[in-house]
Amino acid sequence: MKAIVNVFLKQGVLDSQGKAVHHALDSLKFDGVNDVRVGKQIILDLSAADEASAKAEVTEMCESLLANTVIEDYAIEIVS
Amino acid sequence: MKAIVNVFLKQGVLDSQGKAVHHALDSLKFDGVNDVRVGKQIILDLSAADEASAKAEVTEMCESLLANTVIEDYAIEIVS
Amino acid sequence: MKAIVNVFLKQGVLDSQGKAVHHALDSLKFDGVNDVRVGKQIILDLSAADEASAKAEVTEMCESLLANTVIEDYAIEIVS
Amino acid sequence: MKAIVNVFLKQGVLDSQGKAVHHALDSLKFDGVNDVRVGKQIILDLSAADEASAKAEVTEMCESLLANTVIEDYAIEIVS
Numbered sequence: 001m002k003a004i005v006n007v008f009l010k011q012g013v014l015d016s017q018g019k020a021v022h023h024a025l026d027s028l029k030f031d032g033v034n035d036v037r038v039g040k041q042i043i044l045d046l047s048a049a050d051e052a053s054a055k056a057e058v059t060e061m062c063e064s065l066l067a068n069t070v071i072e073d074y075a076i077e078i079v080s
Numbered sequence: 081m082k083a084i085v086n087v088f089l090k091q092g093v094l095d096s097q098g099k100a101v102h103h104a105l106d107s108l109k110f111d112g113v114n115d116v117r118v119g120k121q122i123i124l125d126l127s128a129a130d131e132a133s134a135k136a137e138v139t140e141m142c143e144s145l146l147a148n149t150v151i152e153d154y155a156i157e158i159v160s
Numbered sequence: 161m162k163a164i165v166n167v168f169l170k171q172g173v174l175d176s177q178g179k180a181v182h183h184a185l186d187s188l189k190f191d192g193v194n195d196v197r198v199g200k201q202i203i204l205d206l207s208a209a210d211e212a213s214a215k216a217e218v219t220e221m222c223e224s225l226l227a228n229t230v231i232e233d234y235a236i237e238i239v240s
Numbered sequence: 241m242k243a244i245v246n247v248f249l250k251q252g253v254l255d256s257q258g259k260a261v262h263h264a265l266d267s268l269k270f271d272g273v274n275d276v277r278v279g280k281q282i283i284l285d286l287s288a289a290d291e292a293s294a295k296a297e298v299t300e301m302c303e304s305l306l307a308n309t310v311i312e313d314y315a316i317e318i319v320s
Contacts, residue, residue, distance in 0.1 A: 024261070024267065027263040034125040041119045045116075064108060096306065103188060104179070107184065200280065202258075203276070205275035
């Protein structure tokens with residue numbers, strides 16, 4: 001079973017990497033870019049029994065290690 | 081229009097951040113983790129005319145700025 | 161002239177990457193590690209007239225782009 | 241004892257994050273920037289007996305976890 005975790009800075013926390021990429025795209029003459037956000041994607045290969053237990057386990061991983069929940073949000077997708 | 085770009089180290093290139101997370105999960109007693117890969121997710125908000133031109137533009141962005149194609153692969157998803 | 165900028169999460173902001181590395185080192189049996197912090201180091205090659213103007217310029221770069229001063233601290237070193 | 245580890249992409253490996261920051265600085269009208277490189281700085285607090293054993297231990301950490309030595313170089317500084 002595969003779990004895909006996306007971790008992004010919360011809305012309202014300045015994303016300086018996204019800002020750098022945005023300015024860089026401007027300077028390279030890419031028009032029509034309104035916003036850029038840069039986050040982390042973590043792909044886990046798991047031997048969980050079922051989707052529910054995989055999701056519960058990965059939620060715990062996010063809370064205890066993968067995300068800093070004060071400044072970051074995370075989203076989990078289980079792909080069987 | 082939104083473009084989601086996932087950038088990951090190519091298979092065969094050691095992913096030291098993924099390895100660190102994997103060992104950390106082991107040490108925190110998360111069992112059943114077979115593999116961990118850590119990549120970058122870039123979310124772009126674009127004012128492109130249509131999906132095809134958005135994809136073409138983002139491909140160019142990846143080739144010229146967002147990915148290091150010698151060591152990284154990228155995948156683009158357009159969400160309208 | 162070279163400027164070295166170190167950007168780190170402020171004390172009190174959980175450093176999840178540092179935590180992952182710390183746990184990973186534990187799991188690899190490296191003893192005697194009390195703390196791990198992971199930050200960014202940015203090395204700039206500049207054609208500034210003198211050290212003072214280089215420092216002023218880089219400070220402005222940090223404030224406007226390189227660091228997110230709400231959650232991160234930065235330190236600048238000018239190497240001539 | 242404190243160990244400071246700087247990890248950078250090897251010369252010749254395209255540094256896409258450095259390139260993004262460089263273009264962003266251009267677009268923000270910072271002149272006189274010739275080159276930008278972005279790396280990782282890892283600060284370890286260690287209870288090693290002496291500087292030599294600290295250095296040996298951190299070298300092993302770099303080789304086994306902190307750096308991907310195929311594409312990255314690392315430098316270690318021990319601060320007592």
